[in-house]
Amino acid sequence: xxxxxxxxxxxxxxxTTRLRVVLLLDVLDGRQERFLEAYExxxxxxxxxxxxxxxxLCQSLGNSSQWLITSEWEGSExxxxxxESAAHRKxxxxxxxxxxxxxxxxxxxxxxxPDPLDAPARPERRAARPGPAKGKAAAKRAAGTDPLPAPPxxxxxxxxHAITFTVKPGSEPAxxxxxxxxxxxxxxxxxxxxxxxxxxxxxGNRVVRAVEVTGDLGNALRHVAAQPEVRAVEEAINPxxxxxxxxTDGSSARAFFARAALPxxxxxxxxxxxxxxxxxxxxxxxxxxxxxxxxxxxxxxxxDAAAAADPGQRLVGSTVFHRDGVLVRVVDLAEQQRRSPAGxxxxxxxEELNRLLDLGKHHxxxxxxxxxxxxxxxxxxxxxxxxxx
Numbered sequence: 001x002x003x004x005x006x007x008x009x010x011x012x013x014x015x016t017t018r019l020r021v022v023l024l025l026d027v028l029d030g031r032q033e034r035f036l037e038a039y040e041x042x043x044x045x046x047x048x049x050x051x052x053x054x055x056x057l058c059q060s061l062g063n064s065s066q067w068l069i070t071s072e073w074e075g076s077e078x079x080x081x082x083x084e085s086a087a088h089r090k091x092x093x094x095x096x097x098x099x100x101x102x103x104x105x106x107x108x109x110x111x112x113x114p115d116p117l118d119a120p121a122r123p124e125r126r127a128a129r130p131g132p133a134k135g136k137a138a139a140k141r142a143a144g145t146d147p148l149p150a151p152p153x154x155x156x157x158x159x160x161h162a163i164t165f166t167v168k169p170g171s172e173p174a175x176x177x178x179x180x181x182x183x184x185x186x187x188x189x190x191x192x193x194x195x196x197x198x199x200x201x202x203x204g205n206r207v208v209r210a211v212e213v214t215g216d217l218g219n220a221l222r223h224v225a226a227q228p229e230v231r232a233v234e235e236a237i238n239p240x241x242x243x244x245x246x247x248t249d250g251s252s253a254r255a256f257f258a259r260a261a262l263p264x265x266x267x268x269x270x271x272x273x274x275x276x277x278x279x280x281x282x283x284x285x286x287x288x289x290x291x292x293x294x295x296x297x298x299x300x301x302x303x304d305a306a307a308a309a310d311p312g313q314r315l316v317g318s319t320v321f322h323r324d325g326v327l328v329r330v331v332d333l334a335e336q337q338r339r340s341p342a343g344x345x346x347x348x349x350x351e352e353l354n355r356l357l358d359l360g361k362h363h364x365x366x367x368x369x370x371x372x373x374x375x376x377x378x379x380x381x382x383x384x385x386x387x388x389x
Contacts, residue, residue: 015106017051018150019076023069024103029155031098035067037228038094044073045091051078062216063159064151076106152217153264158196159217162210162262162321162328169205171240176202178236180382182246187386190351197385199330201378203285206320208262208378210283210330212319262328265294266301269310278335279316283378286327288360296356297322300329300373303350307371316370328378331371349374 027035039057046052055071073079082088152161167175178198187195201208204328224230226249234247245256274388288296297320304318316332349357353373 006013006368017075019073019079020107020109021071021073021079022104022105022107023071024100024159025067025069025095025099027065027067027098028100029065032065035095037100038098039069041094042091049078051075051082055352059151060220060221061148061151065154065157066216071108075110079086079106085218086193094341100288105112111139148218148261150263153267155267156269159213159215159269160210160264160319161213161217161221162264162325162330163257163260164206164208164262164328165256165260166242167205167207167237167240168242171383172202172205175377176381177208177241178233182233183229184386185224185230189212189215189220189223192216193227195220195224195386196245198384199281199283199331199383201283201328202381203378204237206285206326207282207381208285208321208328210319210328225253260283262286262321262323262326266299267318267320268301268304268308268315269317270315279332280335281330281332281383282372282380283328283330284372284375286329286373286375287360288325288327288356289358290325293322293325293327296327296353299350299353299356300327303353303373304329309326313371335370337380 027073043055046055051074053072053074055069059070060066107174185195189195193213196212196214199210238245246252249255286296300320304315307313307315314333316334318329321328348358352372
Protein backbone atom coordinates (compact mmCIF):
# COMPACT_ATOMS: atom_id res chain seq x y z
CA UNK A 1 0.00 0.00 0.00
CA UNK A 2 1.29 3.44 -0.90
CA UNK A 3 1.44 5.96 1.92
CA UNK A 4 1.83 9.71 2.01
CA UNK A 5 4.55 11.38 4.04
CA UNK A 6 3.00 14.51 5.48
CA UNK A 7 6.39 15.80 6.58
CA UNK A 8 7.33 16.45 2.97
CA UNK A 9 4.18 18.32 2.02
CA UNK A 10 4.94 21.93 1.30
CA UNK A 11 2.77 24.65 2.74
CA UNK A 12 0.16 25.31 -0.01
CA UNK A 13 0.41 29.05 0.61
CA UNK A 14 4.08 29.22 -0.38
CA UNK A 15 4.81 30.82 -3.74
CA THR A 16 7.25 28.03 -4.60
CA THR A 17 4.52 25.36 -4.57
CA ARG A 18 3.89 23.82 -7.98
CA LEU A 19 0.69 24.66 -9.82
CA ARG A 20 -1.68 22.40 -11.73
CA VAL A 21 -3.86 24.11 -14.35
CA VAL A 22 -6.93 22.29 -15.69
CA LEU A 23 -8.64 23.50 -18.86
CA LEU A 24 -11.97 21.89 -19.83
CA LEU A 25 -12.99 22.33 -23.45
CA ASP A 26 -16.07 21.48 -25.50
CA VAL A 27 -14.90 21.06 -29.10
CA LEU A 28 -17.24 22.04 -31.93
CA ASP A 29 -18.62 19.42 -34.30
CA GLY A 30 -16.32 18.83 -37.25
CA ARG A 31 -13.44 20.79 -35.67
CA GLN A 32 -11.64 18.05 -33.77
CA GLU A 33 -8.94 17.50 -36.40
CA ARG A 34 -8.28 21.21 -36.50
CA PHE A 35 -8.26 21.30 -32.70
CA LEU A 36 -5.65 18.54 -32.52
CA GLU A 37 -3.47 20.29 -35.08
CA ALA A 38 -3.68 23.53 -33.09
CA TYR A 39 -2.81 21.76 -29.85
CA GLU A 40 0.14 20.00 -31.47
CA UNK A 41 1.56 23.35 -32.53
CA UNK A 42 0.82 25.11 -29.24
CA UNK A 43 2.24 22.44 -26.96
CA UNK A 44 5.71 22.76 -28.49
CA UNK A 45 5.60 26.53 -28.00
CA UNK A 46 4.40 26.22 -24.40
CA UNK A 47 7.22 23.79 -23.63
CA UNK A 48 9.67 26.67 -24.04
CA UNK A 49 7.88 29.01 -21.64
CA UNK A 50 9.89 29.57 -18.40
CA UNK A 51 8.31 27.73 -15.47
CA UNK A 52 6.39 25.20 -17.59
CA UNK A 53 6.93 21.58 -16.50
CA UNK A 54 4.55 19.40 -18.51
CA UNK A 55 1.10 19.10 -20.01
CA UNK A 56 -1.36 16.41 -21.11
CA LEU A 57 -4.30 16.30 -23.50
CA CYS A 58 -7.13 13.93 -22.57
CA GLN A 59 -10.46 13.03 -24.18
CA SER A 60 -13.57 12.09 -22.22
CA LEU A 61 -14.64 8.44 -22.34
CA GLY A 62 -18.22 9.61 -21.88
CA ASN A 63 -18.43 12.34 -24.54
CA SER A 64 -16.09 12.63 -27.53
CA SER A 65 -16.54 16.41 -27.77
CA GLN A 66 -15.24 16.98 -24.24
CA TRP A 67 -11.49 17.42 -23.84
CA LEU A 68 -9.17 18.22 -20.95
CA ILE A 69 -5.78 19.92 -20.99
CA THR A 70 -3.76 19.75 -17.79
CA SER A 71 -0.46 21.53 -17.32
CA GLU A 72 2.01 21.67 -14.48
CA TRP A 73 4.02 24.76 -13.60
CA GLU A 74 6.86 25.44 -11.18
CA GLY A 75 4.62 27.97 -9.44
CA SER A 76 1.77 30.40 -9.91
CA GLU A 77 3.98 33.38 -10.78
CA UNK A 78 5.46 32.04 -14.03
CA UNK A 79 2.02 30.78 -15.12
CA UNK A 80 0.29 34.09 -14.43
CA UNK A 81 3.07 36.01 -16.13
CA UNK A 82 2.59 33.89 -19.23
CA UNK A 83 -1.22 33.69 -19.29
CA GLU A 84 -1.55 37.48 -18.99
CA SER A 85 0.94 38.20 -21.76
CA ALA A 86 0.31 39.16 -25.38
CA ALA A 87 2.37 36.11 -26.40
CA HIS A 88 -0.17 33.83 -24.72
CA ARG A 89 -3.11 35.49 -26.44
CA LYS A 90 -1.47 35.09 -29.84
CA UNK A 91 -0.41 31.52 -29.11
CA UNK A 92 -3.94 30.27 -28.30
CA UNK A 93 -5.69 32.07 -31.17
CA UNK A 94 -5.90 28.87 -33.30
CA UNK A 95 -8.08 27.27 -30.62
CA UNK A 96 -10.75 29.96 -30.70
CA UNK A 97 -12.47 28.63 -33.80
CA UNK A 98 -12.48 25.06 -32.49
CA UNK A 99 -14.26 25.24 -29.13
CA UNK A 100 -17.67 26.42 -27.97
CA UNK A 101 -16.92 26.60 -24.28
CA UNK A 102 -13.94 26.48 -21.92
CA UNK A 103 -13.50 26.31 -18.16
CA UNK A 104 -10.14 27.03 -16.53
CA UNK A 105 -9.31 25.79 -13.03
CA UNK A 106 -6.09 26.28 -11.06
CA UNK A 107 -4.87 24.12 -8.18
CA UNK A 108 -1.85 24.11 -5.92
CA UNK A 109 -0.23 20.66 -5.80
CA UNK A 110 -0.38 19.77 -2.12
CA UNK A 111 0.36 16.02 -2.22
CA UNK A 112 1.66 13.60 -4.79
CA UNK A 113 1.93 9.83 -5.09
CA PRO A 114 4.56 8.58 -5.57
CA ASP A 115 6.56 11.23 -3.75
CA PRO A 116 9.05 12.66 -6.27
CA LEU A 117 11.69 12.66 -3.51
CA ASP A 118 11.36 8.89 -3.16
CA ALA A 119 10.61 7.75 -6.69
CA PRO A 120 13.53 6.55 -8.84
CA ALA A 121 14.18 8.35 -12.07
CA ARG A 122 12.13 6.95 -14.95
CA PRO A 123 13.06 7.07 -18.64
CA GLU A 124 11.12 9.70 -20.54
CA ARG A 125 8.25 8.36 -22.59
CA ARG A 126 6.82 10.10 -25.60
CA ALA A 127 3.07 10.35 -25.45
CA ALA A 128 1.28 9.21 -28.56
CA ARG A 129 -0.55 11.97 -30.33
CA PRO A 130 -4.29 11.34 -30.11
CA GLY A 131 -6.04 10.84 -33.39
CA PRO A 132 -9.24 12.53 -34.53
CA ALA A 133 -12.24 11.65 -32.40
CA LYS A 134 -14.50 9.52 -34.54
CA GLY A 135 -17.18 7.09 -33.50
CA LYS A 136 -15.45 4.44 -35.65
CA ALA A 137 -12.72 4.20 -33.03
CA ALA A 138 -15.17 2.69 -30.57
CA ALA A 139 -16.18 0.04 -33.09
CA LYS A 140 -12.58 -0.86 -33.94
CA ARG A 141 -11.01 -0.93 -30.49
CA ALA A 142 -11.09 -4.21 -28.58
CA ALA A 143 -13.77 -3.84 -25.96
CA GLY A 144 -12.59 -6.39 -23.39
CA THR A 145 -14.86 -5.86 -20.40
CA ASP A 146 -15.08 -2.07 -20.68
CA PRO A 147 -18.57 -1.07 -21.94
CA LEU A 148 -17.08 2.22 -23.20
CA PRO A 149 -13.55 1.47 -24.43
CA ALA A 150 -13.41 4.61 -26.57
CA PRO A 151 -15.10 8.05 -26.53
CA PRO A 152 -18.62 7.78 -27.98
CA UNK A 153 -19.74 9.84 -30.94
CA UNK A 154 -21.06 13.28 -30.00
CA UNK A 155 -22.80 15.65 -32.40
CA UNK A 156 -24.58 18.88 -31.57
CA UNK A 157 -23.90 18.32 -27.88
CA UNK A 158 -25.76 14.97 -27.92
CA UNK A 159 -24.03 11.64 -27.27
CA UNK A 160 -25.55 8.67 -29.09
CA HIS A 161 -25.00 5.02 -28.25
CA ALA A 162 -26.80 1.68 -28.53
CA ILE A 163 -26.68 -1.79 -27.07
CA THR A 164 -27.86 -4.95 -28.80
CA PHE A 165 -28.48 -8.54 -27.78
CA THR A 166 -30.48 -11.54 -28.98
CA VAL A 167 -33.29 -13.46 -27.33
CA LYS A 168 -34.36 -17.07 -27.77
CA PRO A 169 -36.38 -17.63 -30.97
CA GLY A 170 -40.08 -17.75 -30.17
CA SER A 171 -39.77 -15.45 -27.16
CA GLU A 172 -39.99 -12.24 -29.19
CA PRO A 173 -43.62 -11.34 -28.29
CA ALA A 174 -43.00 -11.83 -24.57
CA UNK A 175 -39.78 -9.79 -24.67
CA UNK A 176 -41.45 -7.00 -26.66
CA UNK A 177 -44.26 -6.79 -24.10
CA UNK A 178 -41.79 -6.52 -21.21
CA UNK A 179 -39.66 -3.87 -22.93
CA UNK A 180 -42.68 -1.79 -23.92
CA UNK A 181 -44.27 -1.71 -20.50
CA UNK A 182 -41.58 -0.47 -18.13
CA UNK A 183 -41.73 2.86 -16.30
CA UNK A 184 -39.22 5.43 -17.56
CA UNK A 185 -36.30 6.17 -15.21
CA UNK A 186 -35.54 9.63 -13.88
CA UNK A 187 -34.04 11.66 -16.72
CA UNK A 188 -31.78 13.94 -14.68
CA UNK A 189 -28.50 12.18 -13.86
CA UNK A 190 -26.49 15.04 -12.37
CA UNK A 191 -25.87 18.75 -12.94
CA UNK A 192 -24.35 18.16 -16.38
CA UNK A 193 -25.87 14.88 -17.62
CA UNK A 194 -29.43 14.06 -18.65
CA UNK A 195 -31.20 11.32 -20.59
CA UNK A 196 -32.87 12.74 -23.69
CA UNK A 197 -34.35 9.82 -25.56
CA UNK A 198 -34.51 6.02 -25.52
CA UNK A 199 -35.73 4.00 -28.51
CA UNK A 200 -36.14 0.20 -28.57
CA UNK A 201 -36.44 -1.82 -31.77
CA UNK A 202 -36.49 -5.48 -32.69
CA UNK A 203 -35.40 -7.28 -35.85
CA GLY A 204 -36.37 -10.93 -35.53
CA ASN A 205 -34.85 -12.01 -32.22
CA ARG A 206 -32.39 -9.12 -32.06
CA VAL A 207 -33.07 -6.22 -29.68
CA VAL A 208 -31.52 -2.78 -30.23
CA ARG A 209 -31.78 -0.05 -27.61
CA ALA A 210 -30.60 3.37 -28.82
CA VAL A 211 -30.05 6.17 -26.30
CA GLU A 212 -29.37 9.88 -26.55
CA VAL A 213 -27.68 11.72 -23.70
CA THR A 214 -26.39 15.19 -22.98
CA GLY A 215 -23.29 15.13 -20.83
CA ASP A 216 -21.38 12.00 -19.88
CA LEU A 217 -22.62 8.73 -21.36
CA GLY A 218 -20.88 6.56 -18.76
CA ASN A 219 -22.59 8.40 -15.91
CA ALA A 220 -25.92 8.09 -17.69
CA LEU A 221 -25.59 4.34 -18.25
CA ARG A 222 -24.63 3.72 -14.63
CA HIS A 223 -27.56 5.88 -13.50
CA VAL A 224 -30.03 3.94 -15.63
CA ALA A 225 -28.69 0.56 -14.51
CA ALA A 226 -29.25 1.53 -10.88
CA GLN A 227 -32.92 2.52 -11.30
CA PRO A 228 -35.36 0.01 -9.74
CA GLU A 229 -37.74 0.07 -12.72
CA VAL A 230 -34.91 -0.72 -15.15
CA ARG A 231 -33.46 -3.44 -12.92
CA ALA A 232 -36.87 -5.09 -12.79
CA VAL A 233 -37.14 -5.13 -16.59
CA GLU A 234 -33.63 -6.51 -17.02
CA GLU A 235 -34.42 -9.25 -14.51
CA ALA A 236 -37.66 -10.09 -16.31
CA ILE A 237 -35.99 -10.64 -19.70
CA ASN A 238 -33.07 -12.69 -18.33
CA PRO A 239 -34.80 -16.08 -18.92
CA UNK A 240 -35.30 -15.21 -22.59
CA UNK A 241 -31.71 -14.22 -23.44
CA UNK A 242 -29.69 -16.45 -25.75
CA UNK A 243 -26.54 -15.64 -23.77
CA UNK A 244 -26.92 -15.76 -20.00
CA UNK A 245 -25.86 -12.84 -17.81
CA UNK A 246 -25.81 -11.89 -14.16
CA UNK A 247 -26.24 -8.16 -13.70
CA THR A 248 -25.92 -8.51 -9.93
CA ASP A 249 -22.25 -9.42 -10.42
CA GLY A 250 -20.10 -6.45 -11.39
CA SER A 251 -17.68 -8.30 -13.68
CA SER A 252 -20.49 -10.20 -15.40
CA ALA A 253 -22.47 -6.98 -15.96
CA ARG A 254 -19.45 -5.19 -17.43
CA ALA A 255 -18.73 -8.14 -19.72
CA PHE A 256 -22.33 -8.21 -20.96
CA PHE A 257 -22.52 -4.50 -21.73
CA ALA A 258 -19.12 -4.68 -23.41
CA ARG A 259 -20.38 -7.46 -25.70
CA ALA A 260 -23.67 -5.65 -26.26
CA ALA A 261 -22.14 -2.25 -27.09
CA LEU A 262 -23.15 -0.98 -30.53
CA PRO A 263 -21.33 2.35 -31.00
CA UNK A 264 -22.63 5.19 -33.13
CA UNK A 265 -20.15 5.68 -35.98
CA UNK A 266 -21.91 8.24 -38.19
CA UNK A 267 -24.47 10.99 -37.61
CA UNK A 268 -26.21 13.27 -40.10
CA UNK A 269 -28.40 16.25 -39.22
CA UNK A 270 -30.72 17.79 -41.77
CA UNK A 271 -30.71 21.53 -42.40
CA UNK A 272 -34.38 21.80 -41.44
CA UNK A 273 -34.24 19.64 -38.31
CA UNK A 274 -35.18 22.47 -35.97
CA UNK A 275 -38.15 23.50 -38.12
CA UNK A 276 -39.77 20.06 -38.39
CA UNK A 277 -43.34 20.15 -37.06
CA UNK A 278 -43.33 16.47 -36.12
CA UNK A 279 -40.81 13.67 -36.33
CA UNK A 280 -41.27 9.92 -36.75
CA UNK A 281 -38.44 7.60 -35.73
CA UNK A 282 -37.63 4.40 -37.61
CA UNK A 283 -34.78 1.93 -37.57
CA UNK A 284 -33.35 -0.39 -40.23
CA UNK A 285 -31.11 -3.45 -39.93
CA UNK A 286 -28.64 -4.00 -42.78
CA UNK A 287 -27.24 -7.53 -43.20
CA UNK A 288 -23.67 -6.72 -44.24
CA UNK A 289 -21.22 -9.10 -45.84
CA UNK A 290 -18.24 -10.07 -43.66
CA UNK A 291 -15.71 -7.26 -43.38
CA UNK A 292 -17.87 -4.71 -45.26
CA UNK A 293 -19.67 -3.11 -42.33
CA UNK A 294 -17.48 -0.02 -42.00
CA UNK A 295 -17.71 0.72 -45.72
CA UNK A 296 -21.49 0.25 -45.66
CA UNK A 297 -21.83 2.53 -42.62
CA UNK A 298 -19.87 5.26 -44.36
CA UNK A 299 -21.97 4.89 -47.52
CA UNK A 300 -25.24 5.10 -45.59
CA UNK A 301 -24.06 8.35 -44.01
CA UNK A 302 -23.15 9.74 -47.45
CA UNK A 303 -26.58 8.83 -48.82
CA ASP A 304 -28.27 10.43 -45.82
CA ALA A 305 -26.18 13.60 -46.11
CA ALA A 306 -27.37 13.98 -49.70
CA ALA A 307 -30.99 13.29 -48.69
CA ALA A 308 -30.87 15.73 -45.77
CA ALA A 309 -29.69 18.49 -48.10
CA ASP A 310 -32.63 17.88 -50.48
CA PRO A 311 -35.64 20.04 -49.47
CA GLY A 312 -37.92 17.45 -51.09
CA GLN A 313 -36.90 14.76 -48.65
CA ARG A 314 -38.34 14.07 -45.19
CA LEU A 315 -35.04 13.17 -43.54
CA VAL A 316 -34.42 15.21 -40.39
CA GLY A 317 -31.49 13.20 -39.07
CA SER A 318 -29.90 9.78 -38.98
CA THR A 319 -27.44 7.81 -36.87
CA VAL A 320 -25.57 4.72 -38.02
CA PHE A 321 -24.53 2.17 -35.39
CA HIS A 322 -22.01 -0.51 -36.27
CA ARG A 323 -19.93 -3.21 -34.68
CA ASP A 324 -18.65 -6.42 -36.24
CA GLY A 325 -21.51 -7.81 -38.35
CA VAL A 326 -24.29 -5.66 -36.87
CA LEU A 327 -25.23 -2.52 -38.80
CA VAL A 328 -28.27 -0.49 -37.71
CA ARG A 329 -29.48 2.88 -38.98
CA VAL A 330 -31.91 5.00 -36.93
CA VAL A 331 -33.65 7.80 -38.81
CA ASP A 332 -35.96 10.68 -37.93
CA LEU A 333 -38.44 11.64 -40.64
CA ALA A 334 -40.53 14.80 -40.77
CA GLU A 335 -44.22 13.97 -40.61
CA GLN A 336 -45.12 16.76 -43.01
CA GLN A 337 -44.25 16.15 -46.67
CA ARG A 338 -41.78 18.74 -47.87
CA ARG A 339 -42.01 20.82 -50.99
CA SER A 340 -41.44 18.11 -53.65
CA PRO A 341 -41.55 14.32 -53.88
CA ALA A 342 -37.85 14.17 -54.78
CA GLY A 343 -36.00 11.00 -53.97
CA UNK A 344 -39.00 8.65 -53.80
CA UNK A 345 -36.75 5.97 -55.33
CA UNK A 346 -34.70 5.90 -52.14
CA UNK A 347 -36.69 2.81 -51.05
CA UNK A 348 -34.65 0.63 -53.43
CA UNK A 349 -31.17 -0.60 -52.62
CA UNK A 350 -28.57 1.65 -54.29
CA GLU A 351 -26.20 -0.47 -56.37
CA GLU A 352 -23.11 0.59 -54.44
CA LEU A 353 -24.83 -0.45 -51.18
CA ASN A 354 -26.24 -3.67 -52.60
CA ARG A 355 -22.76 -5.08 -53.24
CA LEU A 356 -21.95 -4.66 -49.52
CA LEU A 357 -25.10 -6.37 -48.24
CA ASP A 358 -26.18 -9.99 -48.04
CA LEU A 359 -29.91 -9.55 -48.62
CA GLY A 360 -30.60 -13.16 -49.57
CA LYS A 361 -32.88 -14.59 -52.23
CA HIS A 362 -36.00 -14.00 -50.12
CA HIS A 363 -35.51 -10.23 -49.95
CA UNK A 364 -38.75 -8.40 -50.75
CA UNK A 365 -38.07 -4.81 -51.85
CA UNK A 366 -41.81 -4.01 -51.75
CA UNK A 367 -41.62 -4.20 -47.94
CA UNK A 368 -39.13 -1.36 -47.81
CA UNK A 369 -40.23 2.11 -46.77
CA UNK A 370 -39.23 5.60 -47.80
CA UNK A 371 -35.52 6.32 -47.28
CA UNK A 372 -34.93 2.77 -46.06
CA UNK A 373 -32.49 2.04 -48.90
CA UNK A 374 -34.26 -1.19 -49.66
CA UNK A 375 -34.75 -2.96 -46.31
CA UNK A 376 -37.91 -3.23 -44.16
CA UNK A 377 -38.16 -1.24 -40.96
CA UNK A 378 -37.42 -2.85 -37.63
CA UNK A 379 -40.32 -3.25 -35.21
CA UNK A 380 -40.61 -0.22 -32.92
CA UNK A 381 -41.15 -1.37 -29.32
CA UNK A 382 -41.01 1.98 -27.55
CA UNK A 383 -39.67 5.48 -28.18
CA UNK A 384 -39.47 7.77 -25.16
CA UNK A 385 -38.35 11.36 -24.82
CA UNK A 386 -37.40 12.89 -21.52
CA UNK A 387 -39.53 15.75 -20.28
CA UNK A 388 -37.86 19.15 -20.42
CA UNK A 389 -36.02 19.86 -17.17
